[in-house]
Amino acid sequence: MGPGIIKNENAGMKMFKDMKTVEERILNSFYHFRWKLPIIQSDNVVMEDEVEKECQIKKVEKIIEVVNLTKKFGEFTAVNNISFYVNRGELFGLLGPNGAGKTTTINMLVGLAKITDGKIFYKGEDLTQNIKKAQKFIGVVPDESNLYEEMTGYENLCFCGSLYGLSKKVRKSKSIELLELFGLSDVANKKFKEYSKGMKRKLTIAAALIHEPEILFMDEPTTGIDVASARQIRNLIKDLHRKGTTIFLTTHYIEEAERLCDRVAFINKGEIIKIDTVPNLIEQTRESYIVEISFEESPIEKIRQLLDKLNQQFNDIKCFIKNQTTIKVISNNKINISPVINFVSKEGFFIIEAKLIKPTLEDAFVKFTGVEIDMMKKEKEKK
Amino acid sequence: MKSFIAFWNILIKDMKNYYLKPPNISWGIIFPFAWMLMMFIKAGKTFDIIDVFAGIVAMCILFGTTSMLSVTITFERKSRSFERLLLAPLKIELLVIAKISGAMLFGIFNSIIPILISVLYFKAPVSSWLFLTTGVILLSAISTLLGLFISVTAKEVFEAQTYSNFFRFPMIFLCGLFVPIKALPSFIQPLSYILPVTYGVDVLRYSINGSNHLPLFLDITILVTFCIFLFYFSIFNIKRRWIP
Numbered sequence: 001m002g003p004g005i006i007k008n009e010n011a012g013m014k015m016f017k018d019m020k021t022v023e024e025r026i027l028n029s030f031y032h033f034r035w036k037l038p039i040i041q042s043d044n045v046v047m048e049d050e051v052e053k054e055c056q057i058k059k060v061e062k063i064i065e066v067v068n069l070t071k072k073f074g075e076f077t078a079v080n081n082i083s084f085y086v087n088r089g090e091l092f093g094l095l096g097p098n099g100a101g102k103t104t105t106i107n108m109l110v111g112l113a114k115i116t117d118g119k120i121f122y123k124g125e126d127l128t129q130n131i132k133k134a135q136k137f138i139g140v141v142p143d144e145s146n147l148y149e150e151m152t153g154y155e156n157l158c159f160c161g162s163l164y165g166l167s168k169k170v171r172k173s174k175s176i177e178l179l180e181l182f183g184l185s186d187v188a189n190k191k192f193k194e195y196s197k198g199m200k201r202k203l204t205i206a207a208a209l210i211h212e213p214e215i216l217f218m219d220e221p222t223t224g225i226d227v228a229s230a231r232q233i234r235n236l237i238k239d240l241h242r243k244g245t246t247i248f249l250t251t252h253y254i255e256e257a258e259r260l261c262d263r264v265a266f267i268n269k270g271e272i273i274k275i276d277t278v279p280n281l282i283e284q285t286r287e288s289y290i291v292e293i294s295f296e297e298s299p300i301e302k303i304r305q306l307l308d309k310l311n312q313q314f315n316d317i318k319c320f321i322k323n324q325t326t327i328k329v330i331s332n333n334k335i336n337i338s339p340v341i342n343f344v345s346k347e348g349f350f351i352i353e354a355k356l357i358k359p360t361l362e363d364a365f366v367k368f369t370g371v372e373i374d375m376m377k378k379e380k381e382k383k
Numbered sequence: 384m385k386s387f388i389a390f391w392n393i394l395i396k397d398m399k400n401y402y403l404k405p406p407n408i409s410w411g412i413i414f415p416f417a418w419m420l421m422m423f424i425k426a427g428k429t430f431d432i433i434d435v436f437a438g439i440v441a442m443c444i445l446f447g448t449t450s451m452l453s454v455t456i457t458f459e460r461k462s463r464s465f466e467r468l469l470l471a472p473l474k475i476e477l478l479v480i481a482k483i484s485g486a487m488l489f490g491i492f493n494s495i496i497p498i499l500i501s502v503l504y505f506k507a508p509v510s511s512w513l514f515l516t517t518g519v520i521l522l523s524a525i526s527t528l529l530g531l532f533i534s535v536t537a538k539e540v541f542e543a544q545t546y547s548n549f550f551r552f553p554m555i556f557l558c559g560l561f562v563p564i565k566a567l568p569s570f571i572q573p574l575s576y577i578l579p580v581t582y583g584v585d586v587l588r589y590s591i592n593g594s595n596h597l598p599l600f601l602d603i604t605i606l607v608t609f610c611i612f613l614f615y616f617s618i619f620n621i622k623r624r625w626i627p
Binding site for chain 2: 073110111112113114132133135136140142144146147148149150151159160162163164165166167207
């Protein structure tokens with residue numbers, strides 16, 4: 001083993017020790033040796049092989065890798081130089097407000113939008129110019145159901161199977177299987193236009209699974225449907241994830257991302273602000289003190305004015321709107337809440353409760369992006 | 384094989400969902416009758432079938448295919464179901480061929496009724512069945528591709544219908560169907576020669592009684608060239624507009 005190799009190995013080991021979890025160590029060492037370090041010949045190959053082997057055991061493989069991806073529509077930059085990867089079997093969430101660039105990112109990844117700049121790798125292969133090749137092993141659930149209104153649920157599934165070249169026998173049996181799995185057997189022969197929104201969304205997911213894709217892209221899968229259907233869909237997503245399907249999910253429901261995702265990327269104004277595992281993101285907010293102040297429902301404009309005043313009056317706190325009855329006060333230091341409460345009260349708000357809360361992914365999102373959650377939900381619902 | 388399965392199922396789906404619907408079948412039957420009635424009224428007591436045979440066949444194909452394809456594709460784009468086709472691992476060229484095949488078959492079906500009425504009832508002569516078939520297929524192809532060209536431009540179904548009429552009505556008067564090209568004012572005549580339907584009608588005229596005014600080989604070459612140009616231009620536009 002030559003000195004140069006020892007040096008590189010030491011650098012690698014230092015980085016290795018700094019990593020928090022075993023999985024992260026393996027992942028990062030794999031990434032480090034494969035992409036960052038100069039190619040090292042001879043003895044070190046053994047170590048690289050060992051790392052790769054270990055990665056295989058842990059089933060850590062970058063199934064999607066996006067490098068410096070950019071999308072411009074004329075002068076407007078919808079997605080600005082974003083990079084991330086998704087591991088095989090992972091449930092990766094892209095979380096951001098309306099217009100953040102989530103759908104544009106998915107569209108580029110699945111071949112519905114051209115790429116202005118950057119690269120997309122699927123299973124390590126650069127498919128930037130040939131997304132059609134990736135379409136064989138990806139399934140897409142768009143934000144709005146896009147099946148044929150005049151066809152029955154069963155016909156829609158069979159037709160979608162035929163688009164991937166499945167034989168008649170296979171697509172028939174797969175369609176029946178999926179209709180059963182999604183609890184749609186009873187309405188299999190009903191026209192798609194007669195389905196409820198929840199049923200439509202379930203059939204759209206089923207249609208995306210007909211060719212057994214390795215990666216499933218889901219764009220806002222629970223938006224605009226009733227609570228019960230949304231819960232069912234979340235359970236289906238969990239099941240698919242458990243069975244090993246890689247899922248790329250975009251959502252503006254933070255609780256959904258928190259409950260489902262392994263890793264989450266916060267995206268806003270076309271840029272990725274932060275990527276990490278859900279526990280790590282929450283952990284980074286843990287140093288913060290968060291107080292939730294609840295009051296009787298007030299007009300949003302009035303609350304906005306209050307926030308402006310609060311942020312001006314108190315230098316060491318940052319306030320955000322949660323909804324029309326609650327604001328969140330975040331600080332890196334212990335909060336002396338009495339003056340804040342007095343101030344809010346003097347501004348004409350009837351305070352019901354003030355409590356110190358444990359940070360959630362929502363707090364991490366607010367901290368890193370500065371986006372108001374309530375506004376984000378309302379904008380989406382309006383859309 | 385996989386591509387063929389996809390192609391065949393897109394074609395069957397379009398036939399079932401759009402072209403074989405009762406309103407469209409009745410359109411294919413009523414439309415030629417309506418044209419013949421119009422000719423009958425125009426001529427007073429009777430009319431020479433040879434004068435109108437090619438015109439009615441061409442009109443039935445042109446009106447059937449251009450509107451059907453442009454409306455169905457615009458409808459699918461609007462309901463986003465076309466997106467599902469774009470997400471499939473199929474070449475766009477194959478996808479477009481599958482979409483236009485249905486409309487072409489519909490155009491061919493539309494031409495059968497006036498041909499049968501003309502030949503069986505009015506005893507119209509057909510000097511070459513081979514070239515009549517060729518003319519019908521080429522006219523169906525060119526009309527369908529004009530429909531595709533329109534659908535790529537239109538965003539709404541009503542826009543597709545408006546654009547279709549914008550193309551079709553001038554064609555009726557300029558392609559020599561009812562008014563011979565030579566009888567048109569000299570400054571309008573060049574316009575007739577940039578319309579593909581002019582050449583399709585000329586092939587039909589040849590196949591009926593040999594009254595074409597351009598060489599048959601030239602007609603067919605120009606029609607095929609138009610088809611290839613419109614096909615690739617539409618593909619280019621689809622990639623540019625629908626995959627932004």
